[in-house]
Amino acid sequence: MKKVLLFALIGLSLTVNAQNKKSKSTAKNKKVTIVDNKKVTPVEKKKVVYQVFTRLFGNTNTANKPWGTIEENGVGKFNDFTDKALQEIKGLGVTHIWYTGVPHHALVRDYTNIGISNDDPEVVKGRAGSPYAVKDYYNVNPDLAINPANRLQEFEALIARTHKNGLKLLIDIVPNHIARKYEGKNNPKGVKDFGAEDNISVEYDRNNNFYYIPEQRFEVPTSDDYRPLNGESNPLIDGKFEEYPAKWTGNGSRLAKPDINDWYETVKVNYGIRPDGSKDFPELPNGFEKKSYKEHFEFWKDKDVPSSWIKFRDIALYWTAKGVDGFRYDMAEMVPYEFWSYMNSAIKMKNPNAFLLAEVYNPNEYRNYIFLGKMDYLYDKVETYDHLKAVIHGKTTPDGLTDIQNRMRDIEHHMLHFLDNHDEQRLASPEFAGSGEKGKPLMVISTTLSSSPTMVYFGQEVGEAGNEDAGFGRRSRTSIFDYVGVPNHQRWMNNGKFDGGQFSKSEKELRDFYKRLLNFTIKSEALMGKFQEIQSVNRQETSNYGQNVYSFVRWSANEKLIIVSNLSPDINEMFDLKIPADVIKEWKLKDGTYLLTEQLYGVAHTLKVSNGVGIVKISLKGSESFILKL
Template identity: 75%
Template sequence: MKSLLLSATFLTTFFAVAQSNTISNQPINAKHKTVVYQVFTRLFGNTNTTNKSWGTIEENGVGKFNDFTDKALKEIKDLGVTHIWYTGVPHHAVIRDYSQIGISNDDPEVVKGRAGSPYAVKDYYNVNPDLAVNPANRLQEFEELIARTHKAGLKLIIDIVPNHVARKYEGKNNPIGVRDFGADDDVSLEYHRDNNFYYIPNTRFEIPEGITPLNGELNPLIDGKFDELPAKWTGNGSRLVKPDKNDWYETVKVNYGIRPDGTKDFALLPSGFETKSCQEHFDFWKDKDVPSSWKKFRAIAEYWLAKGVDGFRYDMAEMVPYEFWSYMNSAIKVQRPDAFLLAEVYNPKEYRNYIHLGKMDYLYDKVELYDKLKQIVQGKSLTDPITDIQKGLSDIEHHMLHFLDNHDEQRLASPEFAGSAENGKPLMVVSATISTSPTMIYFGQEVGEAGNENGGFGSHSRTSIFDYVGVPNHQRWMNGGKFDGGKLTPSEKSLRDFYKRVLNFTLKSSALVGDFKEIHSANTTITDGYLPEIYSFVRWSDSEKLIVVVNFSSSKKSQFELIIPNEIIQKWNLKEGNYLIIDQLYQKSQLILKVKNGQGKVKIDMKPSESFIYRLK
């Protein structure tokens, strides 16, 4: 659902700021960058290498909470990580019989895959029973993982999926006083502000055509129907009694007080609130009557914060109105100012609404930097647009989390993306160093996982989130639970070393939370040997000056004399003469920056897919 636009005055101010190439909006008290390690919890500790398509737990194995040992967590932290995102923790629909511990069986006709989608949550007040050694004790096992994570010096986040819940949601672990989703709904109405769902009154839900649950395997619950009367709107907003097979048919849409015609049935934020603090947003909502779903999701967030969770990744946040996020996130921030709040938002026109009005800390930088880097490495774009992206996001660049790999996307090392892990290296350097924003990597990325497996419901190039599978490169790093990389190939060990160097450098560099200026445009037309596949920029603080140069070409080497423009020489207060610059990743390359007539020049010799981060000594 699209949000209202910001005020014209506010947008004019921000777009005026965005016209400058130089970014000087260092966040208050930002001393270093943040690095998030996303891990698909079900897959992390699985050592089984069978990988049978549509395989069961017994055939293909599954990871557990206790696979995150002190040793595993130490290695993750030493990689250069500050936060770990445990993906798929809340109890979601699965095709496995847990009825002995009071969990009802899920109908395979409204579950994707055998292991189920982590974004079809069945009970928000407990965790996935697959992840526990003793499923009856699953919540305590997760609480123990929270404690181990904090002991390792890491903060942790989990998912909240506000837009939709599992078709068969059953809150069997609700705290006292918490009513289940839909428990008080008037199902005779398509819409009521305090209904948790939207309904198609007096009409029974029908299974989509063209789906083959469990790949045709017999199951007593597969009978061509699912008992839902009246039918509810589907998670992606479909109002069909029989959703399409490509709809999110395993989920139902949550109602946040948005009428079927798209108008809002709740108090609106006053003009000017984009500049207000979290406390002021919190105070605004204190005396407001808000829709039932708002209260229920805020209670869920507060429940997990009380357990020790340090923040949340909000799935498809832009399908929920930003007024709700103002209500939710201001309440979180008043309690926990350091909470890490990351949102999945893909509409650039709405970025500033969700940051300034919705009080999000970070959004995915997917449709800007990620998509462009993918096009560049595939030879579908020049590097020049990187500059335009940085200019366009300059006012919010700190809030745009960078990634190259996550559970939704094709693996960086896959043939469908970069073609190899080696080709992905320059993308990683740019992603991690071009802004003050957090960097995120997906487990296995650091050892070149390419997602070659066909799990069943999930297919090649993405590590399946719907099936029980093993992750081969990651398993070689696990080395049977030793977490020492003992089975990695030499190239995989070298790649992990590269990631460790890059990520740890970003954590300690003051320049990377300082200023940015592209120098690419000064070199594209006048520098011999400066290939179209090369990109360069500088970063600096009072104590550190960096020159970053990357070669996106996987086949072309290049020699050229890089120009450092007069503007940068002046900002860095460099006098005429020679200056030593040292590569910060391997400390093997030392070059001379020559400053003459107010301009700097340095001779660069680049191999294919090579990157340099030079520091002025």
């Protein structure tokens, strides 16, 4: 057996060497290895997305003055993503990087010298502005460039640098709404601005890009608790913003004077949904949930679709042509899935491997957006994320994770798992897990429970808690509206060395844990294979099996895993973990003793099979997990 394996490895080595000598023209083809004169296609592996808030990633300034300017608090640039930085991100176990906040959005800073109009602080959230109030989709945020006049070229260089370092990249597209003051000053030839051809005398027209409130002027929202720029003087702060007639606000408000809690900095885009909610466009025929993206593309080729559909499709194809490998779609469920079928199929025709991720929070709509909207992945927020958060808060046990996994068995591959992102409270914040250490078992479960991709938010891997009062943004979330530093991340960045040179011992150990975990997941075949819960049998039959322990098995033809986590930070757990007879039978194990190797830190365990049932002696410290490989 060893000789056969040795010859196979020698053959594999010769094959790889021969492939390396081939011309680069074959690089885009799917890799095939020759073993025993047979073609072997690699098994699909997990994907890991590393979300970076681009404006904050490279900022070394530690002042963190509330409402601070760029001069006071600093700002990160595209150029801060050096080869070294990107290699360190890739080495963490990352396959895709999501550059958040790249498209040019409204902000309070004077760039009139390069032809950009000033934005009114009364319709901008914070000073740095919301990345989801896009002002010009055909260019990028000038704050992010060393030379703002050459900002697009600097981002194009980052695209090339990202690819050179073996990573794929995503950017945001926000089809539901755009900035209140959208100005497409960089439109390609023939592309007209949003609203340029609208009939503004009516509330709704199928080919209008916006919804209107006829004969009413927009009024700036007011509040006793909020003043733009925290009361700082600015020539544009006068209680007025010129918009006539007023447009519907991004979250759907139909008031000429939106509430201060509405998305007042944005306007709603019209996709051919009438004000009564009915659809004013062709609908997909029955059975199209089973059709390929190519068949969806063919369906739309001869269809008359609303103007906004065409505009956003063209925006996506513009960035696809520049080498962007995919998109994260903000609030996708506020846009009809027929549009997504139209746009996503067009993207896939240009790049079949495009990574298309959508923010959807309604479980009843998941399958529509996956199968009809042709999304690759949706946020698994209201199921897995919310349950794990409830467990760590002591509101429930982890047992419900099994039901979630079983209910979503047909779509589990499409449900992206995360514990931290720009919208949510930081995993290490007191409002969530309380520390990076306490978040470890949640992360193990989140990354290994299903075949879905994993997402990590920059700073999560070093225990960033989001403690800063940045101004418009408040603590527990790293602000997306302000110029601010990210302290734990800055200690890893170490003034551009990206070596953790300023780390504390706990930060170093936490990042090492993430590196071990994520690199294991992107190499594991079992994590793309089958899932079976062993929670119920252990809950019922295993003594000393703690309320906050969760266990399950994952396997493929070549790899078998037993995963067990202690979600309690304060209680050590000791018990005999039972591997039920149906799993032992499926794995074709005979009575006897088998070696298990823990995949994060290499600790050996033993599986004893007797009368067709397995037992593993487990001793877990607080917040500890084992990934045991047979």
